[in-house]
Amino acid sequence: MNACTVWSSKTRGISFFHSLLSSYNGSQNAKWPLAIFRQLLNANENPDDLTFALLIKAFASSFSSDAYSSAVTELQVSQVQTQLVRRGINQFVYVNTALLDFYMKLGLTTNARQLFEDMPCRDVVSWNALICGYSRNDYGNVALGLFVQMLREGFRPDHATIVGLAPACGRFELILQGRSLHGFGIKAGLGFDGQLKNALSSMYAKCENLEASELLFEEMSERNLVSWNSMIGAYGQNGFLEKATICFKEMLNGGLRPSPVTMMSLLSANAAPESIHCYIIKCGMTNHASVVTSLVCLYTRQGLTHMAELLYKHLPTNNLISLTAIMSSYAEKGDMKSVVEYFIQTQQLDLKLDAVALLSVLHGIINPAHFAVGRAFHAYGLKNGLTTDGLVTNGLISLYSKFDEIEAVSCLFLEMSYKPLITWNSVISGCVHAGKSSEALDFFCQMKKSGQKPDAITISSLLCGCSQLGYLRTGQTLHNYVIRNNVEMEDFTGTALIDMYTKCGRLDYAEKVFDSIIDPCLATWNSIISGYTSYGVEHKAFSGYNELQNQGLQPDKITFLGVLSACTHGGLLCEGTEYFRIMMEEYGLMPDLQHYACMVGLLGRAGLFHEAVEFINNMKIQPDSAVWISLLSACSIHQEIKLGECLANKLFFMDQRNGGFYVLMSNLYAIVGRWDDVARVRDMMRDSGGDGCSGVSCIEVTSIEDLNNNLGTNGVYLNTDTMHY
Structure with missing residues (x-):
């Protein structure tokens, strides 16, 4: 008997429709539960609380399947809620809780919260549904606030509360709250079974506290598949491939068969994709869309884009995640032609790029020939409302900055209603990159007036601007700010200071900054070596090259450019030829045009013109x-x-x-x-x-007083001759 003949019968009672709704649980088509409910109303049957509970359950099971389509909308669910209120079924707590949970699964947190506030009475299950829903939708702070409110209103959290709330604390900045939650569970005597320990273990792993995850795992008397998956995922998320592999093998030795979640957890550890691919085929998981998608992403992360493409063509379903991964991989390589081809595929499949996908494409546009492609994606972002995302706007600011489109950068910046520090940094560094350092300093003054506090990235960008302009006093003021506010001096901040002082004519100050850095990185060494080269102090440049190797660092192309330049300035042909050989033969570094120019200059200055032309x-x-x-x-x-x-x-x-x-x-x-x-x-x-x-002289015309006021230095300039660290 088909559905049409069943529904045409008027002799069926309410129990028959209940059975029909139950049978369509997990139907993977949200239209059927709605159609059954409408037929029930047409048959003049009066739905009760069980009817609505079954209807919502059927909806939810359809939603959770991969084939869920746009049939279930906010409007349709709201219509169900209207019927529920109209018939007085909203007095039943369990029905309201089921609807609230479904709203949360749809991501409609506002609707869910309003439903919760309108509930005439609540129980622990209702609170759990709301807290777990916010946690699931990445509103961790809201979920924690609701947990506190739940306690204040006299409700006693149960096992499910902790399990639902633990994922909300899975961020490094919420590790204290996560530990408190763990302690609360122990104090409340909730009984730490495998499910609860798995949730807490996963939480600690996301907070990079593997020791706590391992302790919880070892305490488990019985480890099920979820426990093993949690531990493999914990190692994978923290980059411990070897431990994740050992854990996987121990699970197999224990007689457990891996699930799709196991394979995805192992793939998250950046394992060798070919080996995992073979095992996936052996286990018969090649038709599982999520597993194959994870494998595609792993291939692209490791630069094996061709393999990812071949695998994508055999996916059981077309999905945005795989397409985004392949597009991002091509964008990283600068292959915009392939990016556009895959973008066309997304349009043909009626898939819309999200903010992450758009951002990855924008970051890959570095060739001026592809600037028009970047503008086209900007237009796509505007059309689809993606430019409201702060990260996308920052990506666009970086894009236009690369090509010196400062006017476009300013327009994008002014259109933003909220300007976080990362946006200010993007604009300031963009201006510096475009050679508009004066504008960068103006933006910095505006930033301080808006109440934003500069960080190390802000200071480093401004110091690069001072290097361009030769603004020694401004650079000293920024250095003063670094010391007074204990800004981290390692890596790029120290490197930027050294570069600024050398380019502003104070090698002695640059040396003092370098000596103050306890563990200089390679970029810092390169900066001081380049400084020595610029001032013609070749022996110090060579000493720096030797010392960085003694500290276990490996020189790169920039290091060799510094020492080759020193050889060119000093006319040291033999030394330069030897460094050029070492760069290629011992370190396998292919010379750039600048390296070749140094060698040509060396040969020419030695009068070896025939050899230079041959070179x-x-x-x-x-x-x-x-x-x-x-x-x-x-x-x-x-x-x-x-x-x-x-x-x-x-x-x-x-x-x-x-x-x-x-x-x-x-x-x-x-x-x-x-x-x-x-x-x-x-x-x-x-x-x-x-x-x-024509010669050009540069004088420092920036208002030092304004800069001092913005930095809070009260007109106190840095006395570098007597500074102590």
Whole structure:
């Protein structure tokens, strides 16, 4: 008998409809419970509390399935609630609690809270549904507040309360509340069974307290599959792949068969995707969408995008998470063509990108040729309301900053109603990146007036701006703020200070800052080495290179650029050739154009022009104008007119607006007394618009008083000569 003939019968009683509603539990189609309920009303049957309880349960089971569609909407559930109130069924606490729980599963926290407030009476189960719902929807602080309110109103929390509330404390900043909850459970004598211990173990793992998770796990007399999954997940979340694998093997030795959750927990540990993939096939889980999606994400995280694509084509269902993972992987590689292709697929499947997906695409746009793609995704974000998310706005600010679109940055910033510190930092660093350091300082003053307190990132960005402008006094004021407010001096803050002092002409101050840092990182070493190079103190640059290795650090390309520059400035050909060899052969670092330019400069200054030209011809990457200018500069030193003219002709066709080679040629002609050629070159330079004859001086015009007031230093400047740490 089909559903249509059943519903057409008028002889069925209320019990028949109850049976029908029960049979459609887990039907994976939310339309059926609604249709049955409407048929019940058409049959003039009077629904009771059991009817509504079964209806809500059928709804909830449909929602929890993967095939849940947009059929269940806020409007439809509200209609059920209206019928419930109209018939007086809202007097039944258990029915209201079931509806409240369903609202929470739909993410309608406001509706759920209003329903709770309107309930004529409540019990512990109602409180649990509300607290667990807020916890499930990532409103941990609200859930904790409700727990306190529950206690004040005289309700005694039970086992389910702790289990529901524990996930809300699974954040590092809420570890104290989590421990208090654990202690409350012990004091209340709730009986710590496996379920409760699993919940607490998972909570401690998310708070990076693996020791507590392990203690709870060891205390379990009987460990079920959930217990093992929790522990494997705990190791995985904290990056302990080996421990997660050992735990998995112990579970198998105990005779338990892994579930899809087990495999997803193991995948979260960044295990070797090929091995896990084989095991998933062996266990017959290749049709489980969540497992395959997790595997796709692991492949993309490890850069194996091609494997992720192949796997995605065999997914049992198309989903946004897999597409987002593949798009993000291509965006990270700068392959915008593939990103756009997968974006088109999301549109064809009627899937909408979320804020995380959009942000990953925006971060991948670094090539000016892809700027139009970034603007297109900006338009997509506007159309779909994603730009209201603060993280997306920050991503857009970073995007426009990369391409010096400061006006667009300002517009985005002004449109934000709430401006957190991360947004201020994005705008300030964006201005500095675009060479607009004066604007960055103006934004900083506005930030302080709005009540925001700068952090290490803010200070580092401003120090970079001072480096660009040569603002020594402003940089000293910022240094003063760092010392007075105990801002962390390690890593990027100390590095930015060293860079600022070296570029503002105070190497002695830079050395004092460096000596104050207990454990300098590689970037800090690179900064002081570059400083020594700029001041022509080659022996100190080489000493720094040796010392960083003694401390167990491995030099990178920036380190070698510093020492090669030192060799170029000092004319140390043998040393430079050796460092270049070490970089490639011992450390496997491929030289960039700047490294090649240093070597060309070294060979040219030694008068080895034939070797320099041969070196350029053997380069593994196409030489740019900087490489040729290095050789032209050497020609000026050695008065090599013929080669210099050839190089000047080549540079003219490569970059005729670059005033550097005009100046070098003018100097070369002046050295040999060819003044007519000097005049001709200068005329050419003016005609091209690259007047390299003009000099620029920079003076510090920023209002130091305003900056001091904003930083709260009360006009006290840093006396670096007598500073102590």
